[in-house]
Amino acid sequence: MPSKKPFALRLNEDMMKAVEKWAADEFRSTNGQIEYLIHEALKKAGRLPKKKD
Template sequence: MASPEKKSFPLRIDPALWAEVERLAATELRSANAQAELLLREALARRGVKLAPPQGRASAARKDPESGS
């Protein structure tokens, strides 16, 4: 069940693309949903969009593999 502070919506996505998101998520010990959110945040950051850090215990517990922290 989605947390109350998160927006849920249906997503139409190429099955091969979603399979890669799931594979990457498993490698990085995330849910496919969390992985998709991370990838969207990274894509927006590359375009110069600044967002507040994600809220919640899972985001605080996990370290960003790219930053090495």
């Protein structure tokens, strides 16, 4: 599994509350929800790195 790189993310309060609620609705942590959303956006855009075999 690739290592994770920490970074700060600034969101306005309303957006953060919406992400937190969405995460709770899907039984994920807020961080897990943000990772999921970014992953799905990268996949949809065809920008995920190729997997090494």
